[in-house]
Amino acid sequence: MTTISFSADKIFDVVALGRLCIDLNANEFNRPMEETMTFTKYVGGSPANIIIGLSRLGLKTGFIGKVADDQMGRYIKSYLEKENIDTKNVVIDKTGAVTGLAFTEIKSPEECSILMYRDNVADLLLEPLEVQEDIIANAKVLLISGTALASSPSKEAVFLALEYAQLHDVKVLFDLDYRPYTWKNVYETAVYYNLAAEKSHIIIGTREEFNMMESILNEKCSDEETANKWFNHRAEIVIIKHGSKGSIAYTPNGESVRSGVFEADVLKTFGAGDSYASAFLYRIMQGGTIEDAMKYGSASAAIVISKHSCSDAMPTLDELEEKISVGTYKQI
Numbered sequence: 261m262t263t264i265s266f267s268a269d270k271i272f273d274v275v276a277l278g279r280l281c282i283d284l285n286a287n288e289f290n291r292p293m294e295e296t297m298t299f300t301k302y303v304g305g306s307p308a309n310i311i312i313g314l315s316r317l318g319l320k321t322g323f324i325g326k327v328a329d330d331q332m333g334r335y336i337k338s339y340l341e342k343e344n345i346d347t348k349n350v351v352i353d354k355t356g357a358v359t360g361l362a363f364t365e366i367k368s369p370e371e372c373s374i375l376m377y378r379d380n381v382a383d384l385l386l387e388p389l390e391v392q393e394d395i396i397a398n399a400k401v402l403l404i405s406g407t408a409l410a411s412s413p414s415k416e417a418v419f420l421a422l423e424y425a426q427l428h429d430v431k432v433l434f435d436l437d438y439r440p441y442t443w444k445n446v447y448e449t450a451v452y453y454n455l456a457a458e459k460s461h462i463i464i465g466t467r468e469e470f471n472m473m474e475s476i477l478n479e480k481c482s483d484e485e486t487a488n489k490w491f492n493h494r495a496e497i498v499i500i501k502h503g504s505k506g507s508i509a510y511t512p513n514g515e516s517v518r519s520g521v522f523e524a525d526v527l528k529t530f531g532a533g534d535s536y537a538s539a540f541l542y543r544i545m546q547g548g549t550i551e552d553a554m555k556y557g558s559a560s561a562a563i564v565i566s567k568h569s570c571s572d573a574m575p576t577l578d579e580l581e582e583k584i585s586v587g588t589y590k591q592i
């Protein structure tokens with residue numbers, strides 16, 4: 261029965277680093293973007309969604325990032341503050357960069373896509389020297405997401421944050437969060453993803469995301485082979501997600517745990533991964549077993565995919581535990 265240990269006596273449970281942007285989610289469902297006329301605005305971006313989920317569950321959280329010096333940037337910062345997320349390391353851009361926008365298309369519950377506007381976005385302009393070492397030193401976990409590796413100087417900021425984490429005994433969770441439109445080519449992507457994964461203790465990604473990382477060496481790994489590669493580095497848990505078919509977690513002692521999924525009245529699929537990661541991390545940090553934590557993650561995902569937003573739909577602990585006790589859990 262594997263659990264994972266975290267440093268005690270730190271100010272923050274989890275500090276996330278990466279993109280803060282805006283989701284504009286289609287109000288009219290079951291139709292293509294061309295025919296969608298109105299959208300609702302939410303805070304978005306994978307690490308933002310995950311940290312909001314963790315804060316709703318009661319953890320002490322902070323964010324390291326950069327927002328535009330405009331109405332959208334101010335909206336994001338004040339939303340984080342309202343959610344009790346520390347923003348003292350959320351830097352305001354002074355170069356005229358903009359806030360990334362993600363328009364979501366909900367053609368059917370199975371057919372969702374995201375149309376991104378990410379030219380000259382503030383989040384990718386985070387400088388290494390803007391990352392405050394003391395915030396990371398005072399956290400039990402540093403959460404990073406792959407998109408922040410897509411260009412300089414944000415990429416160097418992530419690697420410096422990883423050095424601070426190592427120096428101060430901070431566990432690193434790497435959510436692969438591969439968004440192809442942010443990257444120039446798969447070689448560059450895979451090289452940086454692999455370097456960041458080497459420095460991470462918990463790695464969570466979909467089968468497709470791990471395939472991307474393996475593609476440059478023409479590897480075709482099974483889930484178990486994929487996970488085993490990272491146990492030669494720092495990894496203590498590797499989770500490979502398979503959408504509605506659940507997920508499998510691997511540990512260095514050869515244990516593997518397959519999770520089921522909760523039945524859900526699916527409205528849209530995006531946000532599944534972020535809600536899963538937040539509730540999984542919450543439960544593992546409470547000393548839960550991997551099996552237990554995966555159940556929390558799956559329940560949170562089932563809640564979020566049945567709602568309109570990602571960030572705003574993140575459940576409280578009561579909502580999550582209600583789902584776990586009354587929801588239908590299908591073992592796969």
Ligand SMILES: Nc1ncnc2c1ncn2[C@@H]1O[C@H](COP(=O)(O)OP(=O)(O)OP(=O)(O)O)[C@@H](O)[C@H]1O
Binds near residue numbers: 502503506521529533
């Ligand atoms: N249709 C579904 N019904 C119930 N649970 C689901 C469904 N789809 C996904 N999930 C849950 O969400 C978890 C993560 O889903 P998925 O593998 O799609 O992540 P992802 O691709 O990172 O998500 P995202 O679309 O947010 O990027 C799954 O392991 C599962 O527990």
Ligand SMILES: O=C(O)C[C@@H](O)[C@H](O)C(=O)CO
Binds near residue numbers: 530
């Ligand atoms: O930035 C994105 O890629 C979109 C996110 O903001 C969105 O909330 C999402 O895709 C959740 O996983």
